[in-house]
Amino acid sequence: MYRTKTCGELRLADVNCEVILAGWVHKIRKMGGMTFIDLRDRYGITQLSFNQEVDANLCEQANKLGREWVVQVTGTVKERSNKNPNLATGDIELIVSKLIVLNPSKTPPFTIETDTDGGDDLRMKYRYLDLRRTVVRQNLELRHRMAFETRRYMDEHGFLEVETPVLVASTPEGARDFIVPSRMNQGEFYALPQSPQLLKQLLMVAGFDRYFQIVKCFRDEDLRADRQPEFTQIDCEMSFVQQEDILNIFEGLTKHLFKTIKNIDLPEFPRMSYADAMKYYGSDKPDIRFDMKFVELKDLTEGHNFSVFDSAEYVGGICANGCANYTRKQLDELTDFVKRPQIGAKGLIYVRYNEDGSIKSSVDKFYGESDLRAWIDRFNANPGDLLLILAGETEKTQKQLSELRLEMGTRLGLRDKFNYKCLWVVDFPLLEKDEELGRYFAKHHPFTSPKPEDIPLLDTDPGKVRANAYDMVINGVEVGGGSIRIHDSELQKKMFATLGFTEERAQEQFGFLMNAFQYGAPPHGGIAFGLDRLVSIFAGLDSIRDCIAFPKNNSGRDMMLDAPSKVDQAQLDELGIMIKEKK
Known part of the structure; x- marks a missing residue:
């Protein structure tokens, strides 16, 4: 042996x-x-x-x-x-x-150590060597344990694991599909699934009651540290349930994973409405490891001939505790941060509430001490605190302020990767309007049920309709989301009409689902967790790549397999595909 x-x-x-x-x-x-x-x-x-x-x-x-x-x-x-x-x-x-x-072995192109001397592309090219590193191997072992514990929990709660097809039909809305040509049906194409959404709903119509699957999904979208063109979901659906049933089951799954994998007992997850998340954090995935909630000041800033505030739809800020001693250089760094193209603010206003009780601001020319003290009172600031204020269009400025809040949280050491704070965000808007196209799009997907009390608004004011949808957020990262689905075929038709579908197009794209609903569809809903994101949070990683065995790089390329790649013309001829030459 x-x-x-x-x-x-x-x-x-x-x-x-x-x-x-x-x-x-x-x-x-x-x-x-x-x-x-x-x-x-x-x-x-x-x-x-x-x-x-x-x-x-x-x-x-x-x-x-x-x-x-x-x-x-x-x-x-x-x-x-x-x-x-x-x-x-x-x-x-x-x-x-x-x-x-x-x-024997050739000398490796980088050291097989925790702190390796290999860059990202080099390590991805020789991923089979990178996987020998203890730190990377441990991430894959963690992933295995989390998948195993997920299956155990789901089995104990009556879920069946059912595999759904990888070759499906392309559907509109959402991200771009990866398209697969059919050799036997030339001119026609499969798509790789963005999720098993429609199929798991059909399993509910089929009476399976509780379904789950740890499944590969595919989206042809621009990449970031927390995205890959192929990723893995813990995909779930349940029948005869309301929102609270689903939240309880999958809050239980999350607590089970933290207990069995990290021996951490999590408290009950707070619930926050989408409206409050945007008002106080400027994000639908707020990081609640630290406070620093937004405070609105518009009513306290008017009538002082400061055009930046007077012309702004929104004026708001955050209070950074103990930062009144920030130097001019540090304040300039923060100003440069919010003016970066990715954030897009035009400037930053500050108010120092010094330890001795004095006040110094960048707008002393326009606002007297009594005005600034009113701001300080609104923030509930203490001596030694620093107020940081932005102004502009409401939604845009809230997002900018959110980035500033996260930056301050990082600078102040308030975003410990291993201090886990979970919450549910609920009551999302059902629809969002594209002003250029003059039509509504589904915020989640077109099968999400509206809040029952908001259904009449579909005819009068669709933009105000709230969805029976929910996201789980851990440390400012959305790890899962889902909704109660529409199970009534008439309501589904109304939803398609609101989204601008003709009856013919709706039937062409989703006829199989709408037909199935006519054969006794139960009330149902579900959720999907991103396994890659969940593992990366447990491992304290900044990117999901190191918890995936063979990931793609930021350009969607597999550096090891050199994919995507060109194929022989003979293969293209069999598929009836002609490549247009670039001019």
Whole structure:
């Protein structure tokens, strides 16, 4: 056999046992007549010891090894004289009596260490080497445990795991589909699913009652640190439920994962309306690890001939506790931050409420001390605090202020990755209007149910209709979202009409679903969690890439497989596809 033990399991209890290990050469250290090798496998590292005086040939053989060579060793476990408290196996070493090289290795293009010297593209090109790094492997092990615990929880709560097709029909709305040409039906195309949304609703019509799936989904959209063209969802649907039933089940799943994976007991998740999230945080995924809520000042700023405030639809700010001593350089840095093109503010107003009770602001020319004290009272500020204020169009300025709030939270050390704060955001708008196109689009998707009391507004004021929709947010990251679905075919027709669908187009795109609703569709709703995002939060990562085995880069390319790539003309001919040459 290749091994009798792994490199991570030997302990003092194994002293004097003869064992066989196999793995990769991690490090080589030569000290006089001794050679020490750290042998690594998936389970850990064991120190191997070779003594020139005991066996010169074996020691010489060891000295010829290189990093990442694959070897097999036989030896006797002994207690180490210089123990390593940083290793689980640090109390022992293996006195090697036999060494076999199973495979040599070229020198890796980067170090296989926690703090590697490889850049992102290089590591992605040699991802199979990057995965040998302990820190990356641990992320994949964490992902496995979370998927396993999810399946266990869902099974205990009566859910069936059902696989849905990967080749489906393309649907409008939402992100762009990845399109797959059909060879047998030339001129026609499949799409890769953005989610199993329609299929899981059909499973509810079929009477499956509680469905889940850990499923790959695909969206052809611009990439960010928390997005990949293919990603994994914990996808769920339930029948005969209301919103509260779904929130309770999946709050329970989240608490179960935190308890079993991180041994953390989470308190009850607060609920926040979308309207309050935007009013106080300027975001539908507020980070509630720290306070710093928005305070509106428009009514206190008018009539002082300060055109920036007078012409603004919205004036609001945040109170940074203990920051009145910020230097001019620090204030200029914050001003430059909000004026970045990605944020787009025209400037930043500040008010220092100094420790001695005095007040200094960037608008002293327009506002007297009594005016500024009214602002301070509105903020409930204390001596030593700093007020930071933006003005402009309401929605745009709230988003800018949200970015400023997060930046201040980071600067003040208030965004600890391992301080977990969860909440539900509820009562989203059902629709959003594209003013240029003059039509409404579904905020979530066209199968989301409106609040029952808001249904009449579909005929009179669609923009005010609230959705029976909800998002779970952890530390300012949306990790999951869902809704109660429309199960009445007449209401679904009304929804399609509000979205500008003709009856013919609605029937063409979604006829199979609307027809199914005529055969006794139960009330139902669901949710989907982003497994990649959830794992990255548990691991404290800034990007989801390091918890995906073989991710794409920021351009959507697989650097290792060199995909996407061109295909032979013969393949295109079979598909009936002609590539238009670029001019």
